[in-house]
Amino acid sequence: MNVKSPGTLSRRHALLLSASAAASLMGPAAALAQAPAASYPDRAVKIIVPFAPGAGTDAMARLVAQKLGEVMNTSFVVDNKAGASGAIGTQYVAQAPADGYTLLLVASPFTTVAASLPSANYDPLQQFAPVGLIATGPLVWAANTKLPASTMQELVALARQKPGVLNYGSAGAGGVNHLVLELLKARTGTYITHIPYRGVAPATMDMISGQIELVTGTIPALLPFIKNGSIKPLAVTSARRSSALPGVPSMLESGFSGIDVVNYFALMAPRGTPAAIIESLNAAIHKVVALPEVVTRFKADAVDAMPGSPAQLGQFIEADYRAWRNVVKAQNLKIE
Structure with missing residues (x-):
């Protein structure tokens, strides 16, 4: 990592x-x-x-x-x-x-x-x-557009205010999409509910429709939805930015040192x-x-x-x- x-x-x-x-x-x-x-x-x-x-x-x-x-x-x-x-x-x-x-x-x-x-x-x-x-290559944290958080720090603050209320969809239990959530929870002392899916695609669709609030996925998988405004990116999971999303901050820039997750x-x-x-x-x-x-x-x-x-x-x-x-x-x- x-x-x-x-x-x-x-x-x-x-x-x-x-x-x-x-x-x-x-x-x-x-x-x-x-x-x-x-x-x-x-x-x-x-x-x-x-x-x-x-x-x-x-x-x-x-x-x-x-x-x-x-x-x-x-x-x-x-x-x-x-x-x-x-x-x-x-x-x-x-x-x-x-x-x-x-x-x-x-x-x-x-x-x-x-x-x-x-x-x-x-x-x-x-x-x-x-x-x-x-x-x-890094993953990217993405959220439903109605979530009242547009940065990782705002997300963590919201999770602390509402333990267990936020729902996060992964590509399946034990995968990197799941464990990157557990890493964030361990580092921040927060509780976000994990919901495993059979792949990132169905989780993303549920996030767009508002059934869940958060996912992480590879940039190519989520980029079309970021570009059309269906979802909003919060940060890439690595310690440095991705050239594919130059306007999205890294975890280090977001205030989370020691979190550098790449596929x-x-x-x-x-x-x-x-x-x-x-x-x-x-x-x-x-x-x-x-x-x-x-x-x-x-x-x-x-x-x-x-x-x-x-x-x-x-x-x-x-x-x-x-x-x-x-x-x-x-x-x-x-x-x-």
């Missing part, structure tokens, strides 16, 4: 021969360790999306799969394995062979669900190898995947996010490219997971 050379042999053949020669000197075990990295990828790679087609995570996976395929000269195929708030697809990858041919496209539920739902039955820190962060997109692999394969994929991610068409797409989706090393992604995932675990404990949440 709070990253072919010319000559007699092609470069690929030269690498294979070099790896083979080195392996023969180092023994059978070393040969087995070297071979996958030297030839990777030599067949299609699956990217598992733990959500249904059409969701934001699915759209990101399809963009990344297409561009990784172009960069690495092989097929990257998206496979949706939805269910249990993302846990089914995530568990599938945790149990897959650690050979680089089954990857997981993760977003914030990867850590929030593991932190809040005991039934998730996977460990984001112990069962996966970080490959690379792709992009991040993220990253690739993970099963634990034990060879480091050389991880490094190859990470280098490809850096190339993908720098492509002009990807830069344009990210801008439209209100996310920022955030490539970094596998180690940096590992640190990011650990910090996010532990922060949400602390929120779950502080609020004594019991989610099943």
Whole structure:
């Protein structure tokens, strides 16, 4: 919460021969360790999306799969394995062979669900190898236009005056939309009633009609309603403003330090995947996010490219997971 050379042999053949020669000197075990990295990828790679087609995570996976395929000269195929708030697809990858041919496209539920739902039955820190962060983007706090609060400070003041009266709709219990509310409540000592929906869209419709007062959602999901005046934005959930909503303050500007919540997109692999394969994929991610068409797409989706090393992604995932675990404990949440 709070990253072919010319000559007699092609470069690929030269690498294979070099790896083979080195392996023969180092023994059978070393040969087995070297071979996958030297030839990777030599067949299609699956990217598992733990959500249904059409969701934001699915759209990101399809963009990344297409561009990784172009960069690495092989097929990257998206496979949706939805269910249990993302846990089914995530568990599938945790149990897959650690050979680089089954990857997981993760977003914030990867850590929030593991932190809040005991039934998730996977460990984001112990069962996966970080490959690379792709992009991040904040959510935006939005309210019904009739709510007598137009800033986060006014919202908190109203919540203190009327404990439990304000209703907040989330995309489902245990997701980032839910836990960002619990984080605000924990930091401000307020009580706002949480109402879980099956997605942000129906919650937004109920907010527009006046059945609930508040939601958070990704900027692309809420921007059309902000532009036409159906809802009003209060703040983005991050510590800095979003270029997609330049007139909307950040949480830090709103007077709430230490609250920096972003949705993220990253690739993970099963634990034990060879480091050389991880490094190859990470280098490809850096190339993908720098492509002009990807830069344009990210801008439209209100996310920022955030490539970094596998180690940096590992640190990011650990910090996010532990922060949400602390929120779950502080609020004594019991989610099943």
